[in-house]
Amino acid sequence: MSTERAVADLSRPGPVAAGGQGRRRFLFLLGPCSPFQARLAAALQARGHATHKILLHAGDALFWRRPAEAYRGGLDRWQAHIGSAFDRHGITDLIVHGESREYHRLAAIEARARGIRVLVFEMGYFRPDWITLERDGLSALSHFPREAALVRALAETAPEPDFTVRFRTPFLKFAVNDLAYHLSEVAGTPFYPRYRRYAIDHPVVEYLLWGWKLLRQAKPAAAARATVERVTAGPAPWWVLPLQLSGDFQIRAHSRFADMPAAMREVVASFAVRAPAGDRLVIKAHPLDNWRTPWARLVAEAAAASGVGDRVDYIDGGDLDRLIVGARGVVTVNSTVGIAAIQAGAPTIALGGAVFDIPGLTFQDGLDRFWQEAAPPDPELARAFVRALVHETQIRGDYYTEAGLAAAVAGSVERIEAGLPDLPERVERLKSERARTA
Secondary structure, rough: HHHHHHHHHOOOOOOOOOOOOOEEEEEEEEEOOOOHHHHHHHHHOOOOOOOEEEEHHHHHHHOOOOEEEEOOOOOOHHHHHHHHHHHHHOOEEEEEOOOOHHHHHHHHHHHHHHOOEEEEEEEOOOOOOOOEEEEOHHHHOOOOOOOHHHHHHHHHOOOOOOOOOOOOOHHHHHHHHHHHHHHHHOOOOOOOOOOOOOOOOOOEEEEEEEHHHHOOOHHHHHHHHHHHHHHHHHOEEEEEEOOOOOHHHHHHHOOOOOOOOHHHHHHHHHHHHHHOOEEEEEOOOOOOOOOOHHHHHHHHHHHOOOOOOOOOEEEEOOOOOHHHHOOEEEEEEOHHHHHHHHHHOOEEEEEOOOOOOEEEEEEOHHHHHHHOOOOOOOHHHHHHHHHHHHHHHHHEEOOOOOOHHHHHHHHHOOOOOHHOOOHHHHHHHHHHHHHHHH
């Protein structure tokens, strides 16, 4: 469906406004650094649904600008408060951005106890112009099946996705939204004195670190490009470890690692002992890393301690796609880079909970054996996985540009009303059908 047609459809009375059945009551908690939630609420109301919002800090209020309730109590009273709000408003659906924030985790407990659907939005599994909508959670919490047969069954009715890029978010647009959101949160602390933020760094510290990085990033970026050129043009096979942000909930909530440096050290130690002699390991920084973690030093220390200081490269920049295409294998905790690696046909292993960690797509026999036994993903299963994952969890659009927002809102309303977040029930039906025919 085109963006123009989808947006136009939102202006028409929905099945509820037209007198049909299906009126739902949505409660919104924390959203992204954009007006996405406010516009989604307006679109749902235009379709005849009811919407409510609980504000937890001033940054969230900045982009909402609609009637809302402000919660100024402590986290210790939050669970009882949100449960009361569910009952008071007769809520049928809870909408959150990210499931692992403590406020969202506790709200989800109360919601499920009442049979309320928990709809989780996040950045897309595919970049740059997709967003994710799933029931209950993403990655390790995703209801997307981890069995090849079920993936193939879902893919049978899924169309081939079009990955032509339609929307791009300029970095400046993202940065301005992010600054406005988090600095409003800080400035509004007197009005929300008991709010407990989820980020590791205070917003002011985060922006100071980013300012320092922007002033000095030209040299490491040039060095990274040179390293990529040297490695990909050289005779030695190479492996890739894309780093994730230590503050990322994918690490904090969906892996066994305390932080990303711990994962890096384990990978380097295993590489040193198990990888073929002469192979290289390229460790690449996350594009949004703020330099709080001294990665160059930590990688050098880990490599030296394992006796492979001359075989491990750390880069902050460079072309990741180029590295992946020619790599002997890709090691990730649970980054969406793993999906890109599978699409590229690169052998891949996930060390944490990941939606793509499926036999036939990723290596299942442990990191130590991966270096010797890595095999590319099954290409037919990889295509089925991509079709099914896009159809079941992805919405075209973004959170920041006007055109991307319009598409994201229209696609979200369409999916919510069509019942596409009800993947858990459909997967169970597929399992039952398989059991009957077995």
